[in-house]
Amino acid sequence: MAYASRFLSRSKQLQGSLVILQQQHAIPVRAFAKEAARPTFKGDEMLKGVFFDIKNKFQAAVDILRKEKITLDPEDPAAVKQYANVMKTIRQKADMFSESQRIKHDIDTETREIPDARAYLLKLQEIRTRRGITDELGAEAMMFEALEKVEKDIKKPLLRSDKKGMDLLVAEFEKGNKKLGIRKEDLPKYEEKLELSIAKAQLDELKSDALEAMEAQKKKEEFENEEMPDVKSLDIRNFL
Numbered sequence: 001m002a003y004a005s006r007f008l009s010r011s012k013q014l015q016g017s018l019v020i021l022q023q024q025h026a027i028p029v030r031a032f033a034k035e036a037a038r039p040t041f042k043g044d045e046m047l048k049g050v051f052f053d054i055k056n057k058f059q060a061a062v063d064i065l066r067k068e069k070i071t072l073d074p075e076d077p078a079a080v081k082q083y084a085n086v087m088k089t090i091r092q093k094a095d096m097f098s099e100s101q102r103i104k105h106d107i108d109t110e111t112r113e114i115p116d117a118r119a120y121l122l123k124l125q126e127i128r129t130r131r132g133i134t135d136e137l138g139a140e141a142m143m144f145e146a147l148e149k150v151e152k153d154i155k156k157p158l159l160r161s162d163k164k165g166m167d168l169l170v171a172e173f174e175k176g177n178k179k180l181g182i183r184k185e186d187l188p189k190y191e192e193k194l195e196l197s198i199a200k201a202q203l204d205e206l207k208s209d210a211l212e213a214m215e216a217q218k219k220k221e222e223f224e225n226e227e228m229p230d231v232k233s234l235d236i237r238n239f240l
Contacts, residue, residue, distance in 0.1 A: 008184055057094035064090050066237055072210055073232045074203040086197035099198050102190040103131060117158040117169060133194070137180050146172035153189055 013238045056154055069085045071079040091098060097105060106127050114120045128135065135141075151158050158165045177183070210231050217223050 011183050058095040061090045064093065070236055071232055072203060072207040072234060074200050074207060080196055080200045080203060084195050089198060099194055115159055117160055120160060121147060139180060142176035142180065143173060146176055210234060
């Protein structure tokens, strides 16, 4: 049971909807406590609706985990893919963003008021770093080089409202993408690779937590003579 609790608490994808909605609406638990002769307001009904929506989504996620086998083996591509598929199903049932969708949302909301291209690229760099995404292809450096070239040509900082200048920048981006072997039609593959890398990292974290929990259990006197099971043999469905 302890392991099951750790599994659920460490799975960011599973509880993401709870955290997001709690942060957005700042719902205290006492808001839903029964009070005698308390008048009902429209706001109360709205908050109750949000609460029950969260509860139903969380229950849907747990129901999926009761059915799907997850193997704690981050080095096995099949186990990683299975875990990624389970998390994808949970996101769909709970109406949550994938990591790619969340990044796009962050970009859309955080760059909306940025007027110039350089500040825009710096914000993209900040979002990438914050999300822990590595730039293995060197695309970021290419984009800044392209911006330097365009600003040198137009002899002024490039504003996003400058359609002609932005067209020049996009053309430079396309040249750079071609050199790096990046094609628009390959974007779904890059998104899938990102989701798999996240799934692998989460499985590795879950495996470490399971090993830590078993080591702590083994130190207890009543378990000191028992052999610790292979972490890959653990089945979360047995604890739900």
